[in-house]
Amino acid sequence: MEQSNLPQQHYHIPALLPQTLEGLDIKPSGVYVDCTLGGGGHTRAILRLLDPAAGGRLLSFDQDCQAIERAEADGELAGNAAFTAVHGNFRYLRNFLRYYGVESVDGILADLGVSFHHFDDPGRGFSFRWDGPLDMRMNPQAEHSAATLLAEATPERLAEIFRLYGELPQARQIARAIERRRQQAPIATVEELLATVRPLISPRKEKKELAQVFQALRIEVNDEIAALRSLLEQALRALRPGGRLAVITYHSLEDRLVKNFMRTGNLEGRLEKDFYGRPLSPLRPVTSKAVTPDDEEIERNPRSRSAKLRVATRI
Numbered sequence: 548m549e550q551s552n553l554p555q556q557h558y559h560i561p562a563l564l565p566q567t568l569e570g571l572d573i574k575p576s577g578v579y580v581d582c583t584l585g586g587g588g589h590t591r592a593i594l595r596l597l598d599p600a601a602g603g604r605l606l607s608f609d610q611d612c613q614a615i616e617r618a619e620a621d622g623e624l625a626g627n628a629a630f631t632a633v634h635g636n637f638r639y640l641r642n643f644l645r646y647y648g649v650e651s652v653d654g655i656l657a658d659l660g661v662s663f664h665h666f667d668d669p670g671r672g673f674s675f676r677w678d679g680p681l682d683m684r685m686n687p688q689a690e691h692s693a694a695t696l697l698a699e700a701t702p703e704r705l706a707e708i709f710r711l712y713g714e715l716p717q718a719r720q721i722a723r724a725i726e727r728r729r730q731q732a733p734i735a736t737v738e739e740l741l742a743t744v745r746p747l748i749s750p751r752k753e754k755k756e757l758a759q760v761f762q763a764l765r766i767e768v769n770d771e772i773a774a775l776r777s778l779l780e781q782a783l784r785a786l787r788p789g790g791r792l793a794v795i796t797y798h799s800l801e802d803r804l805v806k807n808f809m810r811t812g813n814l815e816g817r818l819e820k821d822f823y824g825r826p827l828s829p830l831r832p833v834t835s836k837a838v839t840p841d842d843e844e845i846e847r848n849p850r851s852r853s854a855k856l857r858v859a860t861r862i
């Protein structure tokens with residue numbers, strides 16, 4: 548196990564920052580939402596482009612109270628009249644907007660997943676690199692941790708989670724190994740999970756496959772796919788005509804969902820057409836392909852390597 552050197556590490560380094568700002572097409576007097584505040588990299592950059600005197604406003608959400616507390620203690624953010632930190636899940640976007648008196652917005656950003664801080668904190672159980680409790684909740688007040696999931700999910704559901712969210716070919720064997728092990732003793736720590744799954748992981752691909760095991764559990768614990776689906780539908784209703792939706796994903800399942808939604812305006816990816824066969828979608832993708840980090844960014848910030856940014860305009 549590695550030693551955590553958390554204090555020296557970054558809380559987060561924002562991915563695809565200039566491309567995201569360009570995609571959002573920020574107007575100084577506009578109203579924006581950053582659904583995923585994290586370390587505030589994107590939030591800070593958006594705020595610098597806003598003019599609070601002209602009505603510019605940014606509401607930044609995070610379900611993790613640590614991200615919110617950190618932003619509230621940061622003079623640049625808390626001292627800016629345009630900024631509001633929202634402690635909540637973006638899946639309830641429109642309820643929160645209503646609460647803050649916001650009818651519609653000019654742009655919405657979601658930079659999905661977890662921040663570096665989550666991976667690098669041994670107490671949160673997001674990484675296989677250090678031992679600790681198998682927690683993995685982004686919102687520490689949420690009901691179910693990864694340990695409860697491993698104790699309670701059926702082997703069939705576990706296999707589905709490792710297959711769908713982890714894209715692991717040995718998903719069923721991993722689920723069976725968990726089932727056998729938990730009949731002897733609970734799997735409550737990172738070490739206990741590693742001891743259970745390691746015999747099924749190919750030594751040549753150890754880091755990659757362990758990361759996939761942990762990613763799969765994290766997506767399930769935080770109900771990330773359902774939250775994204777809800778966000779996309781609500782974003783469509785919250786955006787003003789001409790408003791921009793920018794989403795950065797790190798998983799192919801999420802990217803597919805975002806791509807289809809931005810093309811068709813519905814979660815099924817069903818393209819409606821008018822009488823003349825012209826596409827009828829409430830969204831228009833700004834670029835045909837996802838924007839990805841260049842070599843320089845990947846070198847500077849290796850964790851950005853799987854990032855994919857897609858942007859669409861509300862028609």
Ligand SMILES: C[S@@+](CC[C@H](N)C(=O)[O-])C[C@H]1O[C@@H](n2cnc3c(N)ncnc32)[C@H](O)[C@@H]1O
Pocket residue numbers: 559560561562582583584585586587588589590608609610611614635636637638658659660661662685774
């Ligand atoms: C990749 S980080 C965002 C980093 C941020 N863009 C930056 O520049 O620092 C994702 C953040 O979103 C938060 N998050 C993930 N899913 C969420 C959800 N459904 N509702 C609210 N916050 C969420 C996580 O807690 C994490 O802090």
